[in-house]
Amino acid sequence: MSIKEYSREELEVKSMLELAHEILLDERRALDFNELYDKTADLKGFTEEKKHEFIAQFYTDLTVDGRFLNASAGIWGLKRWYPVEQIDEEVAATPKKKSKKKKQEKQKKEETPKNQEVTEEDLAIDDDFLDDDVDDLDLDESDDMDEAFDQEFDSEKAESDDEEK
Template sequence: MSLKDLSHEEIKGMSLIELTGMILKEEKKALHFNEIFDRISEFREFTNKEKEKKIAQFYTDMNIDGRFTTTGSNMWGLRSWYPVEQQDEEVHAPVKKKKTVAKKKKTPIEKDAAFDDELGELDDEDDLDLDEVIDDEDLDVEDEDLDNFIEDFDDEEMEVDEED
């Protein structure tokens, strides 16, 4: 059945994924995602606001649905059209390696100089005044707290001695 044969009510009752399948079957070729969505938007008479709300979910649904596959460059077709080997070739085209220019090797003296430069930069950062970092407020230990700690420690020590 063709989309042209369907009434407006029937088209509105169909899911976007079902419409996509029908569009691709009629075209008999892979189409760009935006072209598919534009055609569906025309059939369903979406407003611009509706398009914005639905496009992301539609893309997700196409990815999840097992009937569709991308052939690269955002072109979508029916999975049944493509044997597994062809899908791998189109989607995973080999990446061309870039030629790299050979770097000049550094002599041991140049390496040491570069290391010293880096070390010198780190030393400058590490020369912080510890008095600035540790504030008296950070050391709010009261005499009472220390006395309690010492008493608790003495009690534990006595218990250990008694057990022997």
């Protein structure tokens, strides 16, 4: 049934998505979102204020409804118009492969010379870079904690071995 065949009362009762579906069927082509929304709102008899109020809900419903497809930037059509292969091509274009020449140039930049001499200056550490708190650490205390842990672990292991026998 065409949109033109509906009475004013029938159009007011129909949902905006149903009207959008009918509009796309009548047009037989995908439409820009704003154009589709304007036609739908006009059929519903919305004022400018009401159009502004319902646009977000319409977009959300259009996105969630499985009958519609965003074919390209802002262009909406019916999903049944597009074969699966065509949908994949339009929505996600495959990235182009880099040429071998560009790959080789990139590899040359990334490679470091194998015979490059390392100097003491290359290995020097800036003292300001180091944290001053490192000097305050008591490393002997850390060793004592490790030793205590090892002893506790060994005693628990011995107990479990005795229980297994």
